[in-house]
Amino acid sequence: MELTMSKKLIVSILMASSVGAVRAQTTAFELEKFKLQEVGLQSANASLLNANDFRSLGNTSVFYNQKKGDFKHPLLASESHFGGLETERFQELKNWRLYGKFGLDFGKDKKVSNTTQLDPLRLNPFIVVDSLDGDWNKQHYALETKIASPILNERLAFGLGIDYKVSTGARQRDPRPLSTSNTLVLTPSVTYFLNLEHAIGINGRYENFVEDLSVSNVNTTTVHNMYKLIGVGEYVGSSPTFIGTSSISRRYNGNKFGGALQYVFKGESFRFFGEGFVNHNAERAKDGSTNPQEAGKHEYWEYGANVEAVYNHDLSMHRLGFAWNQRNVDNIEYHQYQDAETRQFVTLFSAVFNTNLVTNSNVSYAFTKWKGEAINWDLGSNIFYSGWDNKYAVNQSQQTVDRLGYDLRFKKYFQFRDASAFAVELRPGYSHHLESKFKYDEKSYSTNFVANDILYPTNAYLVMDYFNIGASVQYTFKPSENNTQLYIKLSENYVKPTSNTAYFSKSQHRVDWQVAVGLLTF
Numbered sequence: 001m002e003l004t005m006s007k008k009l010i011v012s013i014l015m016a017s018s019v020g021a022v023r024a025q026t027t028a029f030e031l032e033k034f035k036l037q038e039v040g041l042q043s044a045n046a047s048l049l050n051a052n053d054f055r056s057l058g059n060t061s062v063f064y065n066q067k068k069g070d071f072k073h074p075l076l077a078s079e080s081h082f083g084g085l086e087t088e089r090f091q092e093l094k095n096w097r098l099y100g101k102f103g104l105d106f107g108k109d110k111k112v113s114n115t116t117q118l119d120p121l122r123l124n125p126f127i128v129v130d131s132l133d134g135d136w137n138k139q140h141y142a143l144e145t146k147i148a149s150p151i152l153n154e155r156l157a158f159g160l161g162i163d164y165k166v167s168t169g170a171r172q173r174d175p176r177p178l179s180t181s182n183t184l185v186l187t188p189s190v191t192y193f194l195n196l197e198h199a200i201g202i203n204g205r206y207e208n209f210v211e212d213l214s215v216s217n218v219n220t221t222t223v224h225n226m227y228k229l230i231g232v233g234e235y236v237g238s239s240p241t242f243i244g245t246s247s248i249s250r251r252y253n254g255n256k257f258g259g260a261l262q263y264v265f266k267g268e269s270f271r272f273f274g275e276g277f278v279n280h281n282a283e284r285a286k287d288g289s290t291n292p293q294e295a296g297k298h299e300y301w302e303y304g305a306n307v308e309a310v311y312n313h314d315l316s317m318h319r320l321g322f323a324w325n326q327r328n329v330d331n332i333e334y335h336q337y338q339d340a341e342t343r344q345f346v347t348l349f350s351a352v353f354n355t356n357l358v359t360n361s362n363v364s365y366a367f368t369k370w371k372g373e374a375i376n377w378d379l380g381s382n383i384f385y386s387g388w389d390n391k392y393a394v395n396q397s398q399q400t401v402d403r404l405g406y407d408l409r410f411k412k413y414f415q416f417r418d419a420s421a422f423a424v425e426l427r428p429g430y431s432h433h434l435e436s437k438f439k440y441d442e443k444s445y446s447t448n449f450v451a452n453d454i455l456y457p458t459n460a461y462l463v464m465d466y467f468n469i470g471a472s473v474q475y476t477f478k479p480s481e482n483n484t485q486l487y488i489k490l491s492e493n494y495v496k497p498t499s500n501t502a503y504f505s506k507s508q509h510r511v512d513w514q515v516a517v518g519l520l521t522f
Contacts, residue, residue, distance in 0.1 A: 028421035028476040028485055031057040033375055036368060039273035039308040040264055045203040046146035047159030047191040049097040051264045058089035061518030069510035071497055074113060074457040075120040082107030095150035103142040110135045114454055116177035116215055118169045125231035125331055125354060126285040126296035130224060131449060134173035141166045161187035174217045175224045175243050181211040199264045205279060207256035216247035231331055231354035232392040232399055233440050233455035254283025273308040293345045294334035300327045321364040329356040359387040375413045382407040398439045401462045405431035420478040427470035436463045460503040468495040485520040
């Protein structure tokens with residue numbers, strides 16, 4: 001049986017990630033060291049791989065992950081159990097530079113309240129919820145690749161990035177949702193090298209998102225309440241949609257177009273990467289298939305910038321980073337009626353009823369100390385800001401939250417004579433809200449279920465102050481004969497609120513831990 005193109009690509013990445021070339025012995029954590037020293041590796045511009053001191057390095061691991069605790073967003077699971085596979089590889093092949101990454105995880109979310117969709121926390125407010133909780137079975141696939149051509153005439157390089165994600169989820173309890181999403185991102189790019197030190201790059205971006213949702217009953221004699229949300233606690237008709245013998249179906253289909261401009265400086269001891277980007281996203285939600293009805297349009301302009309600077313001096317390195325992302329969101333409501341003859345829905349008028357300004361930014365600094373060719377220790381800090389300004393036009397409802405967070409990171413590396421290694425990392429942090437405004441008018445003719453069970457606890461979660469402690473330990477065994485290294489890693493993150501409210505208390509917490517067994521390839 002012949003393999004499809006996508007299957008061939010996945011197999012190629014897996015094979016490249018799991019086989020190391022026979023070469024001079026390499027110290028452990030080479031992939032981590034490569035990512036610390038280089039700039040622009042996260043850029044969507046694939047052709048910029050030619051601006052790095054490229055290495056053929058890879059990492060493949062299998063893992064088990066568990067999350068548990070009551071300090072969480074009200075639409076997330078109380079407990080999650082997932083296992084999976086992750087693999088990535090940087091590879092140079094006949095002057096072509098390639099990067100590939102593949103991920104697969106599958107498992108169960110337990111005690112998920114009021115949720116009928118895979119990801120209820122997307123910015124799109126047009127989601128469908130119910131009044132029950134239950135367990136979900138989920139699977140997630142992610143495939144990413146970057147291809148950079150050789151430099152032509154010592155000046156020009158072309159690149160292409162492909163990012164493809166597929167997720168499926170289902171709950172085995174009435175009302176039974178089945179949700180599937182697909183995301184495809186294409187980023188063609190070009191880089192012009194002014195000389196050995198300076199380069200300018202540009203890339204385009206096309207992204208398509210599709211999610212299909214269906215909700216049905218097995219026991220059709222029982223009727224359940226469903227709510228089609230439209231923003232800040234509001235839902236269609238201010239009354240539930242009843243589901244019994246018939247089912248509910250909805251499709252989300254969106255396209256994002258944009259691009260980015262980059263500048264790279266590559267000196268002997270100093271490197272700099274700067275990037276600015278702009279994107280426009282338009283996503284429609286439609287109910288039904290035979291005679292589809294507009295459920296809403298989610299639209300936004302996205303702006304952002306990323307900066308990285310690295311300075312090497314003797315046996316130490318300084319790294320400075322800055323990132324900013326802002327989305328200016330307009331959510332459009334449609335008023336429609338169904339034509340009696342054609343059965344098609346006709347739009348009377350549409351208007352922006354809900355706006356949201358979402359901002360995320362952070363500044364980071366790290367100091368790395370080398371011991372010969374290996375990393376000795378790494379100390380870093382990060383300050384991040386997040387802003388959420390969600391407003392509803394008709395009754396002037398508002399949900400505004402501004403937050404600041406602080407993280408510290410210390411990681412110590414121990415290299416042994418047989419080339420095995422051990423690393424331990426500690427990451428304490430604290431997050432608090434700077435300012436918050438909340439206003440919602442309850443309905444006298446409604447049970448206000450959405451407000452009481454979703455909106456109010458969500459707002460309480462967004463304004464909670466909390467601290468977190470993350471840690472990890474990793475032991476890397478000595479190299480094998482083909483210069484690959486097996487490792488085992490255990491990591492965790494513990495989050496705890498600092499005050500008591502009507503919805504959360506200081507006695508609550510959230511723990512996220514993972515154990516992984518992997519193979520480093522050189």
